[in-house]
Amino acid sequence: MHIVGADCHGGRPGWREGGLIEEFRLEDAVNNPQRSFEFWDLLLYDKVLSEPNITLVLDTVLYAAETENGLIRRVLARCDKTEHLYRVTARLFLDCTGDSRLALEAGAETRWGREPKSEFNESLAPVIGDRQTLGSSILFTARDYGRPMPFRPPKWARPVTKEMLKFRSVGSWEYGYWWIEWGGQLDTIRDNERIRFELLAIVLGVWDYIKNSGDLPSSAPWAMDWIGALPGKRENRRVIGDYLLTQHDLEGRNGEPVDAVAIGGWPLTIPQRFRRVAEPRSALHAVGLQHPPPLPLRRSVTNLFMAGRNISASHVAFSSTRVMATCSVLGQAAGTAAMLCATQKPPSPPALRGRTVARVAADPPPG
Ligand SMILES: Cc1cc2nc3c(=O)[nH]c(=O)nc-3n(C[C@H](O)[C@H](O)[C@H](O)COP(=O)(O)OP(=O)(O)OC[C@H]3O[C@@H](n4cnc5c(N)ncnc54)[C@H](O)[C@@H]3O)c2cc1C
Known part of the structure; x- marks a missing residue:
């Protein structure tokens, strides 16, 4: 994207x-x-290989964390392709897993879903909070091969009709459709396999409509040349830090934070209904922000930073901060802060807690 x-x-x-x-x-x-x-x-x-201080470990998943006195001491990771187990001991950790996996394993406080309006007085929040999130998507790319390119869908492709697409545009075929978004009513982590199946079935059903319905004859020389195998996850856990961003921060009503490190600027994009291809297109609140708001740098657990879509924000604020350039600058800020902390004399935990870095879990991890 x-x-x-x-x-x-x-x-x-x-x-x-x-x-x-x-x-x-x-x-x-x-x-x-x-x-x-x-x-x-x-x-x-x-870029990563060119940095002498980075050890790159690909195809490796973090699956556990060891904590002591509210600090993460060690994380455990596993690479099944090379049959290696890694135990990484450090003073500071960054959770950039999107799904907040390290925060989960470390027992940090996390949130999921939409806060009720009463919690932060956000005009875009629903009256009653729930666990709905933005759904996941599978994208594809296609190109014009200059000759007829037939397409036969698998038998499990969802039948898609003109009526189902009456609110959506299928006139351009290069990049797939962000609105094929599904699973926000489920658990976008635990139900990922079900979501993958449904999204693939919908994408192939939409492509079957484009190619075989007869409504779009100019699609004849077009064929898909790539289809995603991994559902792109938009939203799930957010890690709660020293400070929680809300709609008010994004709209500039709380002034500029003293530790501003990034700017937002993407509109607050809250679908009123969770999108399914077979339903009318959701109304989308796209509230433009007049001035890109400054975003602060704060901690989660005492020695844990987070950066990306999992930062400490309400669902409404997240809908703006989740885009890639914003996530990237937040990642650079967290990395720079971690470097400064690592190269300076270690502060005692209470002193660190008073500083404006990201926050770590005080409680031991569950189980
Ligand atoms: C379909 C879709 C369309 C979008 N369109 C746009 C767009 O047009 N423009 C835009 O700017 N933004 C767009 N976004 C939003 C943006 O892409 C994401 O919000 C952003 O990429 C989030 O970055 P992240 O690094 O926080 O999380 P992620 O992108 O989710 O990355 C997390 C990484 O951590 C890895 N990971 C997870 N768990 C573990 C573990 N246990 N151990 C090791 N690694 C782990 C994952 O494999 C992944 O590589 C879109 C998102 C989606 C889903």
């Missing part, structure tokens, strides 16, 4: 995140004019 943030996808000219994300984008513009996303991956791989 396109990296968006303060520029609001071109809607706010002149605003753009600086730092690492800008360096990467400029280099990509020069070396990857063909816009191949594998080459973007290669660029990121190269």
Whole structure:
């Protein structure tokens, strides 16, 4: 997808995140004019390999954390491809797993779903809170092969009709459809396999409609050349830190935080209904933010930072901070803060708690 943030996808000219994300984008513009996303991956791989202080461990999942006195002491990770177990001991940790897996394993406080309006007095929050989240999506790419390209769907593809798509545009075939979004009513982590199946069935059903319904004859030379195998997860756990961002912060009503490290700027995008392809398109609150709001740097558990879509925010605030350029700058800020903490004399836990870094769980992990 396109990296968006303060520029609001071109809607706010002149605003753009600086730092690492800008360096990467400029280099990509020069070396990857063909816009191949594998080459973007290669660029990121190269950047990490080029840093002497990073040990890159790919295909490896963190599955447990050991804590002591409210601090994470060690994380355990596993690479099944090489049959290695890793035990990583450190003074500071960053949870950038999107799903907040380290925070979960460390027993940090997390949130899931939509807060009721009464909790933070947010105008975009529902009256009654619930566990609904934004759903996941599977995307595809397609191209014009210049000759008829037949498509036969698998038998489990969902039948999709013109009536079902009456509120949606299927007129462009290059990139798939972000609105094929499903699973927000389920658990986007535990139900990931079910969500994957349903999304694949819907994507292939939509493509079957495009290719075989007869309504779009100019799709004849088009064929899919890639389809996602992993549902893109938009939302699940958020880690609660020293400070929790709300709609009021995003709309600039709480002033500028003293530890502002990034800017937001993407609209607050709250679907009123959770999107299914077979239902009318949801109304989308896209509340533009007049000025990109400054975002603070705070901790979760005493020695845990988080960056990305899992930062300490209400569901409404998250709907703006979750985009890639914003996540990237927050990641750079958390990494820089961790480096500063690691290279300075270790503060005692109470002193660290008073500082404006991200926060760590005080309680021992469950079980
Ligand atoms: C379909 C879709 C369309 C979107 N469109 C746009 C768009 O057009 N523009 C935009 O800017 N943003 C878009 N977004 C939002 C944006 O892509 C995400 O919010 C953002 O990428 C979140 O980044 P993240 O690093 O916090 O989390 P993630 O992207 O979820 O990355 C987390 C990483 O951690 C890894 N991980 C998870 N658990 C573990 C573990 N236990 N051990 C080791 N690694 C682990 C995952 O494999 C993953 O690589 C879209 C999101 C979706 C789903």
